[in-house]
Amino acid sequence: MDYPPRIRELLERAGATQGDAVVVTAKGRPYPGVLMPHHSFSGEDVLTVKLGNGYNVGILSGDVEAIRVSAKASPAKAERRLPSPRAGRPTLAVLGTGGTIASYVDYRTGAVHPAVTAEELVFSVPDLLDVGNLRARVIYGIYSEDLKPENWRHLAREAAAELEGGAAGVVIPHGTDTLHFTTAALAFMLRDLTGPVVVVGSQRSSDRPSSDAASNLLAAAHVAAANLGEVVAVMHGETSDADAAIHRGTKVRKMHASRRDAFRSLNAPPLGRVRPDGRVDLSERALPRSKGPVAVDDRLEPDVGMFTFYPGQRPSEVAGILQGLRGAVVAGTGLGHVAHDLIPVLGKASRDGVVVVMTTQTLQGRVSMNVYDTGRDLLKAGVVSGEDMLPETAYVKLMWVLAHTRDPAEAARAMATNVAGELNPSIGLPEFAE
Amino acid sequence: MDYPPRIRELLERAGATQGDAVVVTAKGRPYPGVLMPHHSFSGEDVLTVKLGNGYNVGILSGDVEAIRVSAKASPAKAERRLPSPRAGRPTLAVLGTGGTIASYVDYRTGAVHPAVTAEELVFSVPDLLDVGNLRARVIYGIYSEDLKPENWRHLAREAAAELEGGAAGVVIPHGTDTLHFTTAALAFMLRDLTGPVVVVGSQRSSDRPSSDAASNLLAAAHVAAANLGEVVAVMHGETSDADAAIHRGTKVRKMHASRRDAFRSLNAPPLGRVRPDGRVDLSERALPRSKGPVAVDDRLEPDVGMFTFYPGQRPSEVAGILQGLRGAVVAGTGLGHVAHDLIPVLGKASRDGVVVVMTTQTLQGRVSMNVYDTGRDLLKAGVVSGEDMLPETAYVKLMWVLAHTRDPAEAARAMATNVAGELNPSIGLPEFAE
Numbered sequence: 001m002d003y004p005p006r007i008r009e010l011l012e013r014a015g016a017t018q019g020d021a022v023v024v025t026a027k028g029r030p031y032p033g034v035l036m037p038h039h040s041f042s043g044e045d046v047l048t049v050k051l052g053n054g055y056n057v058g059i060l061s062g063d064v065e066a067i068r069v070s071a072k073a074s075p076a077k078a079e080r081r082l083p084s085p086r087a088g089r090p091t092l093a094v095l096g097t098g099g100t101i102a103s104y105v106d107y108r109t110g111a112v113h114p115a116v117t118a119e120e121l122v123f124s125v126p127d128l129l130d131v132g133n134l135r136a137r138v139i140y141g142i143y144s145e146d147l148k149p150e151n152w153r154h155l156a157r158e159a160a161a162e163l164e165g166g167a168a169g170v171v172i173p174h175g176t177d178t179l180h181f182t183t184a185a186l187a188f189m190l191r192d193l194t195g196p197v198v199v200v201g202s203q204r205s206s207d208r209p210s211s212d213a214a215s216n217l218l219a220a221a222h223v224a225a226a227n228l229g230e231v232v233a234v235m236h237g238e239t240s241d242a243d244a245a246i247h248r249g250t251k252v253r254k255m256h257a258s259r260r261d262a263f264r265s266l267n268a269p270p271l272g273r274v275r276p277d278g279r280v281d282l283s284e285r286a287l288p289r290s291k292g293p294v295a296v297d298d299r300l301e302p303d304v305g306m307f308t309f310y311p312g313q314r315p316s317e318v319a320g321i322l323q324g325l326r327g328a329v330v331a332g333t334g335l336g337h338v339a340h341d342l343i344p345v346l347g348k349a350s351r352d353g354v355v356v357v358m359t360t361q362t363l364q365g366r367v368s369m370n371v372y373d374t375g376r377d378l379l380k381a382g383v384v385s386g387e388d389m390l391p392e393t394a395y396v397k398l399m400w401v402l403a404h405t406r407d408p409a410e411a412a413r414a415m416a417t418n419v420a421g422e423l424n425p426s427i428g429l430p431e432f433a434e
Numbered sequence: 435m436d437y438p439p440r441i442r443e444l445l446e447r448a449g450a451t452q453g454d455a456v457v458v459t460a461k462g463r464p465y466p467g468v469l470m471p472h473h474s475f476s477g478e479d480v481l482t483v484k485l486g487n488g489y490n491v492g493i494l495s496g497d498v499e500a501i502r503v504s505a506k507a508s509p510a511k512a513e514r515r516l517p518s519p520r521a522g523r524p525t526l527a528v529l530g531t532g533g534t535i536a537s538y539v540d541y542r543t544g545a546v547h548p549a550v551t552a553e554e555l556v557f558s559v560p561d562l563l564d565v566g567n568l569r570a571r572v573i574y575g576i577y578s579e580d581l582k583p584e585n586w587r588h589l590a591r592e593a594a595a596e597l598e599g600g601a602a603g604v605v606i607p608h609g610t611d612t613l614h615f616t617t618a619a620l621a622f623m624l625r626d627l628t629g630p631v632v633v634v635g636s637q638r639s640s641d642r643p644s645s646d647a648a649s650n651l652l653a654a655a656h657v658a659a660a661n662l663g664e665v666v667a668v669m670h671g672e673t674s675d676a677d678a679a680i681h682r683g684t685k686v687r688k689m690h691a692s693r694r695d696a697f698r699s700l701n702a703p704p705l706g707r708v709r710p711d712g713r714v715d716l717s718e719r720a721l722p723r724s725k726g727p728v729a730v731d732d733r734l735e736p737d738v739g740m741f742t743f744y745p746g747q748r749p750s751e752v753a754g755i756l757q758g759l760r761g762a763v764v765a766g767t768g769l770g771h772v773a774h775d776l777i778p779v780l781g782k783a784s785r786d787g788v789v790v791v792m793t794t795q796t797l798q799g800r801v802s803m804n805v806y807d808t809g810r811d812l813l814k815a816g817v818v819s820g821e822d823m824l825p826e827t828a829y830v831k832l833m834w835v836l837a838h839t840r841d842p843a844e845a846a847r848a849m850a851t852n853v854a855g856e857l858n859p860s861i862g863l864p865e866f867a868e
Contacts, residue, residue, distance in 0.1 A: 143808055145771040149746045177767035178745050257769050257799025305751060308742045308765070310829060311612050312583045317739060320754040331742070333611035335691050337579040365691025374577055395744060 004044045006061045011035070011047075014066075019073030024049050026063040032070070033057070037207065053127040055214055056206075082122060085133035090168035090225045094128075094136035095158055096121045097151075099144050099175025101202035101213050115141075121173065124206060125214045131221040131278070132168065144175025144182070144201075149399060152185035153298040159197045160190060160296045169195040169224025173217065176201035176254055176262065179233060183249030184396040187231040187420035191295035193287075196228040199249070201235060203260045212236045212260040219244035219274040226280040229287045231420070232271060236260040246272040246282070250393045250422035253363065266364050267388045268424060285421075301326055301402035306395045308361055309338040315345045322346075327355040327398040327411070330383070331391040336360055336367035337374040343381050350382030355402065355411045359386035359394045384412045393422050438478045440495045445469075445481075448500075453507030458483055460497040466504070467491070471641065487561040489648055490640075516556060519567035524602035524659045528562075528570035529592055530555045531585075533578050533609025535636035535647050549575075555607065558640060559648045565655040565712070566602065578609025578616070578635075583833060586619035587732040593631045594624060594730045603629040603658025607651065610635035610688055610696065613667060617683030618830040621665040621854035625729035627721075630662040633683070635669060637694045646670045646694040653678035653708040660714040663723045665854070666705060670694040680706040680716070684827045684856035687797065700798050701822045702858060719855075735760055735836035740829045742795055743772040749779045756780075761789040761832040761845070764817070765825040770794055770801035771808040777815050784816030789836065789845045793820035793828045818846045827856050 003011060016022050016035055023032045024047065036048035036056060046058040085091065096102045102115045115121040118136035122128055139158060140151065159170045174182060183199050190197060200220035202213035212235075220234040223246055231249035238245075238261045247265045256262035265271075272282035304327040307318070322328055322345070330346070332338050336358040338346070346356050358367050358378060366388040369375030379385075386394040394415070401414040416423070437445060450456055450469055457466045458481065470482035470490060480492040519525065530536045536549045549555040552570035556562055573592060574585065593604045608616060613635045620631055634654035636647035646669075654668040657680055665683035672679075672695045681699045690696035699705075706716035741755050742765040756762055756779070764780070766772050770792040772780070780790050792801050792812060800822040803809030813819075820828040828849070835848040850857070 143771070143806065145743075145745075145767050145808055146773050146775075147745055148773075177771055181745050254768065254796050255798055257794045257796045257801065259799065262796065262799070302746070305747070306742070306744050308740070309579075310740050310826070311579075311581055311615050312736070312833075313739070317755060320757075321751060323754075333579050334688065337577070337611055339580050339582075341580075360691045362688050362691050362696065364689055365693065365696070367691065372577065374579055392744070399746075 003038045006045060007038065007047050010061060010064055010067060014069060016067055016069050017073065020069050021071035022049065023068045023070055024059055024064060025066040026059045028065070031057055031059065053125070053214060053218065056208075056211055082119060082134060082136065083129060090132040091166055092132040092134055092221055092224045093162035093167035093170045094118070094121055094134060095155070095162070095170060095172050096136065096138040097140045097144070097147070097155070097172060097174050098142040099173065099201055100205050101173040101175075101200060101217060102138070102141070103205055103213075125217050127214075127218055128221050131218070132225055135167070142175070144178040147175075147178055147182065149185070149300050149302065152182055152396075153189070153300060155182065156186050156189035156296055156298045159186065160294045163194050163294050164292070167195065169226075170197045171217070171220045171224050172197065172199045174199050174201050176203055180249075180252045180254060180263070180390075181392055181396060183231050183233045183247075183252060184393045184422070185300075185400075187249035187422075188397055188400040189296060189298045190231060191297065192290040192292055193229040193231070194289050194292040194294055196224050196226060197231045198223045199231070199233050201233075203236070203258060203262055210260070216244060218278070222274050222278045222280050226282065227288050228282060229289045230271070233263055234274065235263040237273060242276045244274040245270045246274065246280075248421045250420050251390070253390055253392065266390060267366070268421070299403035300399040302399070304328065304395065304399045304402060306331070306391060308391075309333060309342070311339065313339070313342065315341055318342050318345045322349045322354060325349075325354055327357070327402045329357045329359055329386065329391055329395045329398055331359050331361040332367075333361060335365075335371055335375055336369050336378070336385065337372070338378070340374065340377065343377050346378065346383055347381030350408075353408055355398065355408050355415070356383045357386045357394050357398055357415055358383050359389055359391040361391070363390060384415055387416065387423050389422050397422060437472045440479060441472065441481050444495060444498055444501060448503060450501055450503050451507065454503050455505040456483065457502045457504055458493055458498060459500040460493045462499070465491055465493065487559070487648060487652065490642075490645055516553060516568060516570065517563060524566040525600055526566040526568055526655055526658045527596035527601035527604045528552070528555055528568060529589070529596070529604060529606045530570065530572040531574045531578070531581070531589070531606060531608045532576040533607065533635055534639045535607040535609075535634060535651060536572070536575070537639055537647075559651050561648075561652055562655050565652070566659055569601070576609070578612040581609075581612055581616065583619070583734050583736065586616055587623070587734060589616065590620050590623040590730055590732045593620065594728045597628050597728050598726070601629065603660075604631045605651070605654045605658050606631065606633045608633050608635050610637055614683075614686045614688060614697070614824075615826055615830060617665050617667045617681075617686060618827045618856070619734075619834075621683035621856070622831055622834040623730060623732045624665060625731065626724040626726055627663040627665070628723050628726040628728055630658050630660060631665045632657045633665070633667050635667075637670070637692060637696055644694070650678060652712070656708050656712045656714050660716065661722050662716060663721045664705070667697055668708065669697040671707060676710045678708040679704045680708065680714075682855045684854050685824070687824055687826065700824060701800070702855070733837035734833040736833070738762065738829065738833045738836060740765070740825060742825075743767060743776070745773065747773070747776065749775055752776050752779045756783045756788060759783075759788055761791070761836045763791045763793055763820065763825055763829045763832055765795040766792050766801075767795060769805055769809060770803050770812070770819065771806070772812070774808065774811065777811050780812065780817055781815030784842075787842055789832065789842050789849070790817045791820045791828050791832055791849055792817050793823055793825040795825070797824060818849055821850065821857050823856050831856060
């Protein structure tokens, strides 16, 4: 996008073009960085500079006192190589999967491209190189809505291989749409983690003035170096807070379409946070690194489905969804209910060996099927309580459980047994406070 | 449930049995009310008295200084009659539908029963009689998960009849599970409201020490007397707040299985609140009472469905759900996405005349299908944006819209046109704040 007139004039006077390394002085302060293309979301009067830490700073044209070009844009950018590892620093493995966070800005055209090489992934945030020795691979370039359970299995194996190969931690840049499905899947598949597996996304692409790509990636790298043996999501904290939040992989969900603080821990507080200076605060609940070796158990039963109940839903619709499945997660209402005319359908499926697990579409709180008749009728029909699991987490867990047993009673017991922090005891939780 | 020993001793000494009108003095203060049965959720050492305003107060046995019986429980309680209307006060119509809020405590047995008579409904909260002249009818005694679209239509006609028959406002006690579907449905069906239609529920039954039944019902009555011409939900406010919240019927959703503050306005602030003293504060956005007459347009197309996308969902499952439908709401991921392998299925349905509307399973934020390829591909396939509508609201609206036109293009236009506060303009909303 062309620069607006006043910005263009300033740049022409300085001989600066987009992609140049520049030092812009404004209000007496120098801002060294790369001159960004103009973005339609920026104000008409704003010059955007990408600092060394990957953050974008927007400077009003009236505040600009000087622009100095320190290096012209290099057309050979893509040939940059990762530096050689330095002794005494942790090795962090970066496994790119696609999504907004794994895109980079082509400074010459202003376009945002998916990162297709490891270097593009890492050089979008040069400060990453200060956190540790990086080794990076691009595994997929897929929007997360297109990721399949098969991809979760592959990712689990790749993350384990990195840890077994000496990485102190693994960072997985990922699209945000289904990020919480992936963290839940990895959490069930990976045991005895010798280091953190950190899935990170961004809600605003790296060319936008408000991008969270660089700050989230940097926070994720700090978490990957911490004493943590869990699968977590690291994302921008609540808006009023400059920190990034660390969410347990089985307790996190995307709760807003566009806000940077869209990811929230539900039915559990976050596992910790990353301060702006890179310091990582972890809750006592967080599992520390194990001695290893990392155990991978990536089997998933594919014939599992999930559906949300609504008034007017027909028994025939539910019967159709259950056809051919070995397990199904229902997102019911309230404490875990559906209309009475659906209960015989769930009962028949249950008698036929389908494991039906009840969760709640309120997302927060706990299924409790002993309070009202409807719940008791569902229990009698063989429906299993999903307790305080998110529907998404229960779905992934049910795929994993049914790959390990074909016995419905054993599967029901496994669903009620905590594996990766997905179940919390009910006593003392705020949702039961009087 | 039997009283625990220390409480039993105190009561025996005073000659008091449950259901008696008593005055309990504790720490120098008198608590006049009805002696409640013991509840398993109360502490072992707590005596519960239901005050005149319907609130329960729990008194530690050690604090009890005196118990005086002012009237023995009357076995003829069910024969109490509503008082005659008094001039100069608003008439409020109460239409019972069932659910936790429409239950009352049988003081003799301690059991909680659904209210089956108007008197039982009203006498559970005697203070209601101070707000206005009440006329009450029990229309259903149904758990809300069993309510059908046909019930919404019936309720709309009954509410309109009450307003046309001189009621200043209508209070509808309702189960909480699907309360927000009902408020959305009534909001689309009722125009030119001469008074508020207030749907109210309770998350804890009236025998529990922490019950919100009385306070919610009383708050709803105050709202029904206010200068408001909308369909709203009135429920307990956020926990830190003694106020009740007034939610626009098309923007509210149950967001917790059990908490009293489970109901939240999403993508819009609440429309107002009710102070503990009964004062009603309304936002400027709230529509005032219209001059009438009330217009009822209760037609609904029954062949409409709704489903939530998840990774691993099969195209054949979606094709099965869409079979025989004239409209479908999808709760996609993020800005309104599904996996690419589902897009041809939605495209075919769309070409066959099915109106497919995209909403987001993040619940908060706005569908925006012009940002990524997936969204653009969905738009090309004929999928319609649900903007910032909740999936539940979009589902009810689509049923209503398709009952008025069989032309998909016209239906798409109607879905994008605000009818009852369900669509907000995007500019300046917090979710787009940089």
